[in-house]
Amino acid sequence: MSLIRRRKHPFNESFRKPEKEHENGDFSYESKRKKIPYEHEEERPLSKWSCLDTWCWLIGCVCVTWWFLLFLYNAMPASFPKYVTEVITGPLPDPPGVKLRKLGLTAKHPVVFVPAAVTGGLELWEGRKCAQGLFRKRLWGGTFGDVYKRPQCWVEHMSLDNETGMDPCGIRVRPISGLVTADGLGSGYFVWTTLVSNLARIGYEEKTMFMAAYDWRLSFQNTQVRDQTLSRIKNNIELMVATRGGQKAVIIPHSAGALFFLHFMKWVEAPPPMGGGGGPYWCSKHIKAVVNIAAPFLGVPKxxxxxxxxxxxxxxxxxxxxxxxxxxxxxxxxxxxxxxxxxxxxxxxxxxxPRGxxxxxxxxxxxxxxxxxxxxxxxxxxxxxxxxxxxxxxxxxxxxxxxxxxxxxxxxxxxxxxxxxxxxxxxxxxxxxxxxxxxxxxxxxxxxxxxxxxxxxxxxxxxxxxxxxxxxxxxxxxxxxxxxxxxxxxHGIADNMDDPKYKHYKYWSNPLETTLPIAPEMEIFSFYGTGLPTERxxxxxxxxxxxxxxxxxxxxxxxxxxxxxxxxxYSVDGDGTVPVLSAGFMCAKAWHGKTKFNPSGIRTYVREYRHSPPTTLLEGCGTLNCAHVDIMRSFALIEDVIRIAAGASGEELGGNRVHSNIFKWSEKINLQL
Known part of the structure; x- marks a missing residue:
């Protein structure tokens, strides 16, 4: 044991305390640490928080928050968001389809949707080299990602020939057919989805609903020349009426789709080659009602x-x-x-x-x-x-x-x-x-x-x-x-409807230069929103x-x-796009009763929907929003449409319902009827 000795610490001058410390009486340990560091210990600089560290920290916080919210979203029951909304805003009303199904309404008349300009999807079938990889991809009606990736290429393919108004050489862009075009025009932009889903709740399905898709860039007659669109619509309506036991179709055009279908009703009766050869009573045999939604019959100053x-x-x-x-x-x-x-x-x-x-x-x-x-x-x-x-x-x-x-x-x-x-x-x-x-x-x-x-x-x-x-x-x-x-x-007004020139297709989409079909049992509705400033x-x-x-x-x-x-x-009353005058005048006056524009006295109705914006963010667009596009999700409008499709007449619906001065303004217009 005597061989084991305690090793002495190697002598180091740094451990020798200065005499001044002893003289001042400062024997604290802290003073030794501060004033007498080890010689072999290097001073390390304090770390600085760089810009990169800040960005990494921020990205980490965002990712963690996102993952946490995603976890909560997947973990919570599906009814939880609805529960939170009901707690804040009160109980939500039943969708119109659910409400009317409880009242016993079921699918009766086949339904045809006619989309507006710019709300129908378009896809590429042939294009330039810059469009490689876009075959049958949506150029219009998708996410519009290609607008940002290759904007000049997109403009080139969406443009038509300035001389012919048809496809440029080497480019073919075609409308997307079927109800799939109703799934959405873009992210968060839905037009027909809510109406289609509510019709499905009372028994409608794809064989009883038809989307009359067309290339909205073309003139109405050129859709027939290039794609035979009008012939396809005619054949589909005839097939749906036949398979439903003779129940006539209910046509639901939105916005400019109303002008397109007005053209169709004249085309289908006109003899070939200009028309479809259906005869003067085709509409009377196949159409129960035309429910025009936000229709710009007289054009729009916008x-x-x-x-x-x-x-x-x-x-x-x-x-x-x-x-x-x-x-x-x-x-x-x-x-x-x-x-x-x-x-x-x-x-x-x-x-x-603007017409007229x-x-x-x-x-x-x-x-x-x-x-x-x-x-x-x-x-x-x-x-x-x-x-x-x-x-x-x-x-x-x-x-x-x-x-x-x-x-x-x-x-x-x-x-x-x-x-x-x-x-x-x-x-x-x-x-x-x-x-x-x-x-x-x-x-x-x-x-x-x-x-x-x-x-x-x-x-x-x-x-x-x-x-x-x-x-x-x-x-x-x-x-x-x-x-x-x-x-x-x-864009004029016809003085004499018997003039042979008005048999030309250029007049068929102008309600002031053409006549409604001979169909006294048919009904025409004009549904549109009011209460929004509309450019005039x-x-x-x-x-x-x-x-x-x-x-x-x-x-x-x-x-x-x-x-x-x-x-x-300058603004007047309307739905934010179409003034009340354009949407309501034809049904309020020019088509009301037997006139030169309505020789068989088709019954017409004006039903306005007062705009009411959502009160909270949780309501989304709201069920009372009656702007030009958002009106397609208005519960009041959808309920009226479903009732008509289920067999209700305009009188059973309640007749005219007006919030604006459309009848007063119509009386001021001196138009020979």
């Missing part, structure tokens, strides 16, 4: 900015927030120019131009909606007795009305001035100038580049345009488009005179609360 400047009020607000963004050459391809290129190549868009001229839409000093107040609450206050002098003065000022008949005015002062004070220079005789040669600009559109600065100035010098002169304006600024499309569409006329200004810029744009700085002017657009 179509005019699409042709003039490829914009709407919403686009003009973007211009106001970020001036020059949409026209900046950095952001290629130029967005609005390519939108104009597409719209000018699609013949179907011309069908949306000044007789329907008003003149420089008159319009049917004259005196309309955009604030319904303020209108109600004005109708009551005013006791406060200040309020009385305010009420008097509100009597100033917008000149809605001036669909386009260059300047807010022109839109408000008396017509006698407006100096107008006729543009039709103006000599068009020429811009500098620039092939890029000519590729973007065919109209404005050839019009030149002189032509642009002539358009602005005419000051203001009504429904009649706006058609002349479009012939001036887009001659190729209008020359092609006027062979397929007309516009204040324009000239754009900067850059080489490739569109020369006109909505003046987003023009505002006037009293005359319903906001962001350069």
């Amino acid at each position: 179509a005019i900015p699409l042709f003039l400047s490829a914009e709407s009020k919403d686009v003009s607000l973007v211009r106001a927030i970020a001036p020059g963004f949409l026209e900046n050459d950095i952001f290629q391809p130029q967005i609005l120019q390519h939108v104009m290129r597409l719209s000018h190549s699609w013949d179907s868009t011309v069908s949306m131009i 001229g000044d007789t329907i839409w008003g003149s420089l000093d008159w319009s049917p909606e004259e005196g309309y107040s955009c604030d319904q609450k303020r209108e109600m206050k004005n109708s009551t007795r005013v006791t406060n002098p200040a309020r009385a003065k305010s009420a008097i000022s509100l009597t100033r009305s917008a000149n809605f008949g001036r669909i386009v005015s260059f300047g807010k002062d022109v839109a408000e001035a008396p017509s006698n004070d407006i100096d107008r220079i006729d543009f039709k005789g103006a000599v068009k100038g020429h811009r500098a040669e620039n092939r890029t600009c000519r590729d973007l559109w065919a109209g404005y580049h050839g019009m030149g600065f002189e032509g642009t100035k002539a358009v602005a010098d005419y000051k203001t345009y009504t429904a009649e002169s706006i058609v002349e304006l479009l012939h001036f600024v887009a001659p190729k488009m209008m020359a092609r499309s006027t062979a397929h569409f007309s 006329s516009y204040v324009y200004k000239l754009s900067p005179t850059a080489e490739c810029h569109i020369p006109f744009q909505i003046d987003s700085s023009a505002n006037d609360e009293e005359t319903c002017l906001k962001g350069g657009a």
Whole structure:
């Protein structure tokens, strides 16, 4: 044991305490650690939190949160979200299909859906090299991923030939057939799904429902020429009626689909080769009712900015927030120019131009909606007795009305001035100038580049345009488009319906230049939303005179609360897209009873649905939302549609139901019936 000795620590000078410490009496251990470190121990710098660490931490938090929420979503019962919604908003009503099934309603009449423009899916069957790998993939009606990946290629394949209005050489884009096209236009954008699912709850299935898909870019007659679409619709309706024991079909068009089906009803009765050869009583034998939803029978003023400047009020607000963004050459391809290129190549868009001229839409000093107040609450206050002098003065000022008949005015002062004070220079005789040669600009559109600065100035010098002169304006600024499309569409009013010229297909989609079929037992409904500001006329200004810029744009700085002017657009009552006048006039007056437009006296009904936005985010779009597209999920509308499909007549439905001034406005229109 004596051999085991305790080793002494090797002598190190650092362990020797300075004499000053002993002299000061500082013998603490901490002072030794701070003042006398080991010589072999290196000082390590403090670690710094870098930007990369922050991003990694943030991504980790997001992933953990996402996984946690995903776990909760999969772990919780399927009824839990519904339970939470009911706790916050109260018990949810039964869907219309469930409610009516409890009342004993079952499927009776076969149903045919007619989609609107832009709400039908399109897929690629043949294309250029840039579209490799997209065979039978959705170019329209999917996720629109290819718009972002290869935008110029997408525009090239979605455009039609400027001369023929048909497919460009080497490109074939075709409509998607079947109910699958009702599954959704895009992420979170559903049109027919809710209606189809509720019809299924009372017994409908694919053999009793048919989606009349068509290429909405083409003129209505060209859908028959290229795809035989009208013949297929005729054959399917005949088959469904035969297999249902003779029960007539209920047709449900949405938006521009109503114009397409109006064309179909004339085509099916007309003799071949122009028509389908069904004879004058085909509709009477095969159609029980036509339920038009948000139908723009007389067109929409909202179509005019699409042709003039490829914009709407919403686009003009973007211009106001970020001036020059949409026209900046950095952001290629130029967005609005390519939108104009597409719209000018699609013949179907011309069908949306307002019909009926000044007789329907008003003149420089008159319009049917004259005196309309955009604030319904303020209108109600004005109708009551005013006791406060200040309020009385305010009420008097509100009597100033917008000149809605001036669909386009260059300047807010022109839109408000008396017509006698407006100096107008006729543009039709103006000599068009020429811009500098620039092939890029000519590729973007065919109209404005050839019009030149002189032509642009002539358009602005005419000051203001009504429904009649706006058609002349479009012939001036887009001659190729209008020359092609006027062979397929007309926008006037027929004086003599017996004139042989009205047998031509160009008049068949204009309800003011054609007659309803001889079918006295048939019913026609007009369902649409009200209570939403809807664009009626516009204040324009000239754009900067850059080489490739569109020369006109909505003046987003023009505002006037009293005359319903906001962001350069005057608004009236409607569903946000179609004014009440366009959706309701035909059933309220022109088709009501026996008229020259309705020779057999088909019964017509107007049923309006007052818009009520959702009160909470949990309601989603809401069941009372009656905007142009969202109305397809309105429980009240779906219930009415199901009742008609199950056999109810218009009288059993309750007849007309009106919230707007459609009958009052219709009476102001002096139309010979």
